[in-house]
Amino acid sequence: MTPDVFIYDTTLRDGSQREGISYSVEDKLKLAQQLDAFGVHYIEGGWPGSNPKDAAFFERVKSLGLKHAKIAAFGSTLRKNTEPQDDTNLQTLLAAGTPVITLFGKSWDLQVTDVLVTTLEENLAMIQKSVAFMKAHGREVVYDAEHFFDGYRANPGYALATLRAAAEAGADVLVLCDTNGGTLPWEIEDAIRAVRAELSTPIGIHTHEDSGCAVANALAAVRAGAVHVQGTINGYGERVGNANLCSIIPDLQLRMGKSVLPPANLARLTELSRYVAEVANLPPEKHLPYVGSSAFAHKGGVHAAAMLRNPASYQIIDPALVGNQRRTVISELSGRGNLLERSQKLGLDCSGEQAGEMLNQIKELEAQGFSFESAEGSVDVMMHRLQPTYEPPFELIDFVVMVEHRQGRGILTDAMVKVRVGEQVIHTAAEGMGPVSALDTALRKALREVYPDLDPVRLDDYKVRILDSETGTDAVVRVLIDTKDGARRWSTVGASPNIIEASWRAMSDSLEYALLNLNKN
Numbered sequence: 473m474t475p476d477v478f479i480y481d482t483t484l485r486d487g488s489q490r491e492g493i494s495y496s497v498e499d500k501l502k503l504a505q506q507l508d509a510f511g512v513h514y515i516e517g518g519w520p521g522s523n524p525k526d527a528a529f530f531e532r533v534k535s536l537g538l539k540h541a542k543i544a545a546f547g548s549t550l551r552k553n554t555e556p557q558d559d560t561n562l563q564t565l566l567a568a569g570t571p572v573i574t575l576f577g578k579s580w581d582l583q584v585t586d587v588l589v590t591t592l593e594e595n596l597a598m599i600q601k602s603v604a605f606m607k608a609h610g611r612e613v614v615y616d617a618e619h620f621f622d623g624y625r626a627n628p629g630y631a632l633a634t635l636r637a638a639a640e641a642g643a644d645v646l647v648l649c650d651t652n653g654g655t656l657p658w659e660i661e662d663a664i665r666a667v668r669a670e671l672s673t674p675i676g677i678h679t680h681e682d683s684g685c686a687v688a689n690a691l692a693a694v695r696a697g698a699v700h701v702q703g704t705i706n707g708y709g710e711r712v713g714n715a716n717l718c719s720i721i722p723d724l725q726l727r728m729g730k731s732v733l734p735p736a737n738l739a740r741l742t743e744l745s746r747y748v749a750e751v752a753n754l755p756p757e758k759h760l761p762y763v764g765s766s767a768f769a770h771k772g773g774v775h776a777a778a779m780l781r782n783p784a785s786y787q788i789i790d791p792a793l794v795g796n797q798r799r800t801v802i803s804e805l806s807g808r809g810n811l812l813e814r815s816q817k818l819g820l821d822c823s824g825e826q827a828g829e830m831l832n833q834i835k836e837l838e839a840q841g842f843s844f845e846s847a848e849g850s851v852d853v854m855m856h857r858l859q860p861t862y863e864p865p866f867e868l869i870d871f872v873v874m875v876e877h878r879q880g881r882g883i884l885t886d887a888m889v890k891v892r893v894g895e896q897v898i899h900t901a902a903e904g905m906g907p908v909s910a911l912d913t914a915l916r917k918a919l920r921e922v923y924p925d926l927d928p929v930r931l932d933d934y935k936v937r938i939l940d941s942e943t944g945t946d947a948v949v950r951v952l953i954d955t956k957d958g959a960r961r962w963s964t965v966g967a968s969p970n971i972i973e974a975s976w977r978a979m980s981d982s983l984e985y986a987l988l989n990l991n992k993n
């Protein structure tokens with residue numbers, strides 16, 4: 473199918489200009505494969521003349537056997553007062569052997585006089601010769617008109633003349649760049665309409681996020697007739713970033729009705745976004761539109777209640793269309809609807825009086841310092857405990873924790889735990905590296921006899937936070953524990969002015985959650 477809009481991904485080139493990202497060649501190759509499988513039409517791999525890693529990428533990408541995307545090599549127009557055959561940059565670009573070459577050239581007179589330090593005529597010649605050279609070598613040429621909108625504002629006649637030079641030399645698409653990211657959507661639309669009135673070459677758009685308008689500007693460009701959109705996955709890019717393709721693609725396809733990718737591909741968008749974050753070694757941004765884990769999370773009680781009646785009430789699309797899912801967050805802002813939704817997922821009854829009782833408990837505990845929104849394990853355990861027929865897998869009778877400093881022997885920690893499991897009372901003791909480790913070991917020792925399957929359950933993360941720092945060491949602390957068991961991971965919470973008690977609450981919830989879910993997938 474010929475798309476209405478071609479997607480040109482520059483995650484590997486402009487995306488890698490984000491401070492904090494440094495891809496290896498392997499990373500770039502893996503990302504190229506995923507971008508190709510997702511279905512973007514172009515992948516800009518880097519600047520072959522820039523560094524050995526980019527040069528190696530272009531060499532190795534040839535044997536990847538990409539199925540959909542065309543690989544583009546990026547670089548500038550030739551140096552001033554040079555001929556193409558003598559220009560190292562153009563020669564290196566050509567040697568990269570890609571079907572597409574993207575050349576960026578200057579559109580803004582200020583950039584020509586103050587940065588290139590040459591004449592306006594020479595810049596036009598540089599653009600014309602560079603594009604014509606690549607066309608003569610049979611390449612598809614994407615011409616990136618750097619700072620086009622700043623140039624058009626300052627000297628529209630000259631900015632248009634630079635585009636005309638590229639178009640007449642045979643450029644296949646003229647990409648108007650908001651390089652500094654300061655242009656507003658209506659200025660983008662006006663400029664593109666003016667260019668389209670003058671030139672018939674297809675128009676593309678490349679925007680940056682400096683004024684918070686990168687996505688809006690890309691959409692405005694398409695509204696004005698652009699058919700090629702450049703951006704990056706998760707909006708990674710120089711300074712504050714490039715236009716985020718994870719927003720643009722669903723906006724174009726689901727909200728503007730443009731045909732961009734097959735729907736089945738779009739349903740892999742969330743997976744792709746998280747994969748790119750993983751390879752970039754950045755935490756996935758929870759609040760990204762469409763693909764963030766909070767994008768379809770409902771916290772306010774009014775919202776959750778309405779969502780149960782009609783999912784269109786508080787979300788713009790069905791999250792499955794972009795491979796995401798709806799979540800209900802439980803907190804002090806919940807109403808009965810939040811609990812109903814969660815309990816239905818667990819196959820439990822949490823309506824009527826039970827819901828009221830649980831809501832009161834949650835609001836009361838949050839006032840004491842608990843926070844349930846990132847501790848779904850504790851919420852699930854609480855829901856089970858409210859079921860009239862629930863029998864807890866274990867109940868605490870006593871615990872004792874001793875931390876001693878002995879001269880010559882350092883710090884020693886012991887814990888003693890007494891729990892009831894069914895009719896049995898089990899009493900154990902253990903040493904640990906610290907009080908939480910000793911308690912955990914003693915509790916597991918007690919439970920292991922009856923529940924040997926608990927063995928693979930492991931603490932994955934332990935976070936502690938002081939809630940009211942004015943009270944110094946008397947402050948209430950909140951402990952959040954992440955636990956995992958193979959592929960499953962869950963979080964539980966405890967809070968108390970005593971860090972051991974807060975840890976016990978989070979830890980015992982975590983093990984109770986594990987026992988409730990042992991035989992589920």
Ligand SMILES: CC(=O)SCCNC(=O)CCNC(=O)[C@H](O)C(C)(C)COP(=O)(O)OP(=O)(O)OC[C@H]1O[C@@H](n2cnc3c(N)ncnc32)[C@H](O)[C@@H]1OP(=O)(O)O
Binds near residue numbers: 489
């Ligand atoms: C808007 C964008 O994102 S453009 C892409 C920006 N990305 C990067 O710069 C990353 C890769 N860059 C690099 O590895 C290096 O900058 C290189 C290898 C390309 C060049 O390194 P150097 O030769 O040391 O030059 P340096 O980076 O200091 O300066 C840039 C040069 O490019 C020239 N230049 C800039 N834009 C253009 C252009 N469109 N056409 C021709 N020459 C250009 C500048 O005039 C300057 O040359 P000069 O010093 O001879 O006047």
Ligand SMILES: CC(=O)C(=O)O
Binds near residue numbers: 619678680
């Ligand atoms: C080409 C490019 O990256 C820019 O103008 O922002």
